[in-house]
Amino acid sequence: MPSPSPQVPASGAPPVASAARVLAGLCLLVPIVVMMWVPSYSKVTPKLGGMPFFYWYQLLWVLLSALFTGTAYLLIRRDEAARRAAAPSAAAPSAPAADAPAAPVVPAPKDGGQA
Amino acid sequence: MKHVDWTAMTVFLLFFVLVTVMGFLASRWRRADDAAHLHEWGLGGRSFGTWITWFLLGGDLYTAYTFVAVPAAIYAGGAAGFFAVPYTIIAYPLVFLFLPRLWSVSRVHGYVTPADFVRGRYGSRGLSVAVALTGILATMPYIALQLVGIQAVLDVLGVGGSGNWFVQDLPLFIAFGVLAAYTYSSGLRAPALIAFVKDALIYIVIAVAVIYIPMRLGGYGHIFDAAQHKFATPGPNGKPSGSLVVGPTGQWAYATLAFGSALALFMYPHSVTGVLASKSRNTVRRNMAIMPAYSLMLGLLALLGFMAIAAGVSKGAKGYNSQLAVPQLFADMFPSWFTGVAFAAIGIGALVPAAIMSIAAANLFTRNVYKEFLKPDATPAEETKVAKIASLLVKVGALVFVLVMDKQAAINMQLLGGLWILQTAVALVAGLFTRWFHRWALLAGWAVGMAYGTWRAWGIASPATKHFGGSSAEIPGIGETGYIGLTAFVLNLAVAAVLTLVLRALKAPEGADETSRADYSAEAGDEAVERAPQPAAAH
Numbered sequence: 001m002p003s004p005s006p007q008v009p010a011s012g013a014p015p016v017a018s019a020a021r022v023l024a025g026l027c028l029l030v031p032i033v034v035m036m037w038v039p040s041y042s043k044v045t046p047k048l049g050g051m052p053f054f055y056w057y058q059l060l061w062v063l064l065s066a067l068f069t070g071t072a073y074l075l076i077r078r079d080e081a082a083r084r085a086a087a088p089s090a091a092a093p094s095a096p097a098a099d100a101p102a103a104p105v106v107p108a109p110k111d112g113g114q115a
Numbered sequence: 116m117k118h119v120d121w122t123a124m125t126v127f128l129l130f131f132v133l134v135t136v137m138g139f140l141a142s143r144w145r146r147a148d149d150a151a152h153l154h155e156w157g158l159g160g161r162s163f164g165t166w167i168t169w170f171l172l173g174g175d176l177y178t179a180y181t182f183v184a185v186p187a188a189i190y191a192g193g194a195a196g197f198f199a200v201p202y203t204i205i206a207y208p209l210v211f212l213f214l215p216r217l218w219s220v221s222r223v224h225g226y227v228t229p230a231d232f233v234r235g236r237y238g239s240r241g242l243s244v245a246v247a248l249t250g251i252l253a254t255m256p257y258i259a260l261q262l263v264g265i266q267a268v269l270d271v272l273g274v275g276g277s278g279n280w281f282v283q284d285l286p287l288f289i290a291f292g293v294l295a296a297y298t299y300s301s302g303l304r305a306p307a308l309i310a311f312v313k314d315a316l317i318y319i320v321i322a323v324a325v326i327y328i329p330m331r332l333g334g335y336g337h338i339f340d341a342a343q344h345k346f347a348t349p350g351p352n353g354k355p356s357g358s359l360v361v362g363p364t365g366q367w368a369y370a371t372l373a374f375g376s377a378l379a380l381f382m383y384p385h386s387v388t389g390v391l392a393s394k395s396r397n398t399v400r401r402n403m404a405i406m407p408a409y410s411l412m413l414g415l416l417a418l419l420g421f422m423a424i425a426a427g428v429s430k431g432a433k434g435y436n437s438q439l440a441v442p443q444l445f446a447d448m449f450p451s452w453f454t455g456v457a458f459a460a461i462g463i464g465a466l467v468p469a470a471i472m473s474i475a476a477a478n479l480f481t482r483n484v485y486k487e488f489l490k491p492d493a494t495p496a497e498e499t500k501v502a503k504i505a506s507l508l509v510k511v512g513a514l515v516f517v518l519v520m521d522k523q524a525a526i527n528m529q530l531l532g533g534l535w536i537l538q539t540a541v542a543l544v545a546g547l548f549t550r551w552f553h554r555w556a557l558l559a560g561w562a563v564g565m566a567y568g569t570w571r572a573w574g575i576a577s578p579a580t581k582h583f584g585g586s587s588a589e590i591p592g593i594g595e596t597g598y599i600g601l602t603a604f605v606l607n608l609a610v611a612a613v614l615t616l617v618l619r620a621l622k623a624p625e626g627a628d629e630t631s632r633a634d635y636s637a638e639a640g641d642e643a644v645e646r647a648p649q650p651a652a653a654h
Contacts (some may be wrong), residue, residue, distance in 0.1 A: 050334055
C-alpha cells in the first residue's frame with residue numbers, strides 16, 4: 001500500500017512489505033515451486049512433436065521463469081525508484097535513474113565542484 | 116579411431132589462436148589508470164555492464180564440462196540427468212533475492228571475495244578463512260574438470276590418447292600454458308572478452324545441432340523411441356539402465372539436487388567474481404532475468420544425449436565412456452569443418468571458466484589468507500602481484516590433479532565440491548539479511564555440514580568407484596533419497612541456530628560488524644558508492 005504520508009520523516013518511507021515487493025516475491029516463488037513439484041510433470045504424455053511431456057514442459061518453464069524473473073525486476077526497479085524519491089538523503093544528489101545503464105558512474109569521484 | 120581429422124583440427128586450431136590473441140589484447144580493453152589495484156586485475160575494474168556481464172556469467176557458469184557431462188548423464192541414465200534444467204530454472208529467481216545485496220555491500224566496502232564480506236560482517240577471521248578455503252577447495256577440482264572437457268574433444272579429434280604420457284598430454288599442456296599466460300597478464304578482462312567468442316560459437320552449434328541432427332536421425336519421435344528401447348534393456352545388474360521420466364523413488368533426489376545445486380551455484384567464488392565485476396546493482400538483477408537464455412541452450416544440449424543414443428555413437432563398444440558421447444555425435448553427424456567449430460566451442464568453453472575460476476581462487480588466497488594472515492600491510496600492487504602468481508599455481512595444481520589422479524577422482528571431487536560450497540551458504544546468505552546468527556555458531560554449523568556431507572558421500576559406491584560414487588543418499592527422518600549436500604545444509608542451519616541461542620545466553624562476544632543497513636541497498640551513483648574505499652584500503 002504505497003500511500004505516502006509526506007509529513008513523516010525518513011522512517012515514513014514506503015513500508016518494508018510494499019505491494020510491489022510482495023508481488024515480486026511471488027513472481028520469484030512461482031518457478032521454484034513449479035519445478036520442485038516433480039510428480040506433476042514426471043510423465044511421458046502428452047507428447048509434443050515426439051518429445052515426452054517431461055522434457056518440453058521443463059524447457060517451456062525455462063522461458064516462463066525468465067518472464068517471471070523479468071517481471072520481478074521491473075517491479076523492484078519501480079519500487080526502489082519510489083523509495084529513493086521518498087528518502088532523498090540516501091541517494092546522491094545526482095542519483096541517476098535506476099535504468100541508466102550507460103552512465104559511467106564507477107570511476108573516481110568528480111572534482112567535487114558540484115556538491 | 117586414431118586417424119586425425121585434419122579439416123576439423125585446422126578449424127579448431129584457428130579458433131584457438133584467435134582467442135589466444137584476444138586474451139593477450141584484453142589487457143588493453145577498457146583499461147583503467149590504477150591497474151595496480153586488485154579490483155582491476157581480479158574484477159575487471161568493477162565496470163561491466165549488462166551485456167558483458169551476461170556473456171561473462173554465461174561463459175563462467177555453463178562450462179565445457181557441463182556441455183560434456185550433462186548430455187553424458189542423459190545418455191547413460193535418461194531423465195535423472197535432466198535435473199540440470201530445473202536447477203538452472205530455480206537458480207536465478209532464488210539468487211535474485213540476495214545477490215543484489217551482496218553486490219551493494221561489496222561495492223560500498225570494496226570487498227573482492229565472499230570471504231571479505233564474511234570478515235566484515237561478522238568480524239571473524241576464523242569464519243572468513245573457512246569460507247575462503249572451502250571456496251578454493253571446491254574450485255580446484257572444477258578447474259580440473261575443464262581439462263577433462265578439453266581431453267574429451269582432443270580424444271575424438273584423434274590427438275592424444277596414445278604414445279607415452281608426455282606426448283599424450285602435450286596438447287593439454289599447451290592449452291593450459293597459453294591460458295595461464297594471458298590470465299596472468301590480462302586478469303578478468305581476458306575471459307570476459309573471450310566469452311563473446313565462446314558463447315557465440317556455442318549458440319550457433321546448439322541451434323544447428325538441435326535442428327540438423329534430428330533431421331538426419333528421423334525426428335524427435337524416433338530419437339525418444341530409440342532411447343526408450345535402450346533404457347528398457349536390462350543392464351548387467353538385471354535392472355533397466357535408465358528411464359525417460361523420473362520414477363516415484365527418484366523424485367525427491369531430482370528436486371533436492373535441483374534446489375541444492377541452485378543454491379550452491381552462486382556460492383562458488385567464480386560466480387561471485389562474475390557478479391561483483393558488474394557495474395551496478397540493477398545490472399545484476401537484469402542479468403538474473405536474461406540468464407535463462409543459457410539455461411534453454413543447456414536444456415536443448417541435454418537432449419543431445421538422446422540423439423547420441425539414437426545415432427549409436429558407441430558402435431556397440433562395451434564400457435563405452437559416455438563423456439565422449441556428444442563429441443562423437445558431432446564428429447559422426449557434422450561435416451568436418453563444422454565439427455571443428457563445435458569442438459572449438461567446447462574447447463574455448465573450457466578456457467573461459469578455467470580462467471575465471473583461477474582468478475577467483477587467487478583473489479580468495481590473496482585477500483583472505485595472504486593479506487589476512489601472512490602480510491597484513493600488503494600494498495595494492497603487492498596484492499595484485501600475489502594474486503597473479505596464485506592464479507598460476509592454482510592452474511598448475513589443477514593440471515597435476517588431472518594428470519596424477521584419474522578422471523574419476525576429478526569427477527568425485529567436483530561432486531564433493533558442490534556439497535562443500537553449499538555449506539558456506541548459511542553464513543553468506545543469512546549474513547546478507549541479518550546479524551542474528553553468532554559467528555562461532557556459524558563456524559560450528561559449517562564444520563558439521565562439511566563433516567556430515569563428506570562422510571555420507573564417502574559411503575556411496577558406484578560401478579565406477581568405491582567411494583564418493585554419487586551425491587544422493589537417504590535423508591534421515593524422511594526416508595526418501597535426497598541430495599546429501601542439501602541434507603548437510605539443513606543440519607548446518609540447525610546447528611547454527613541452536614548454538615546461536617546458546618552463545619547469546621552465554622553472552623559470547625559478538626564481533627564487530629563494519630557494515631550498516633543502508634550498505635545493502637546502495638546502488639551505483641549513490642554517495643556511499645562514490646566514496647567507497649579502494650579494495651586494498653577496505654580493512
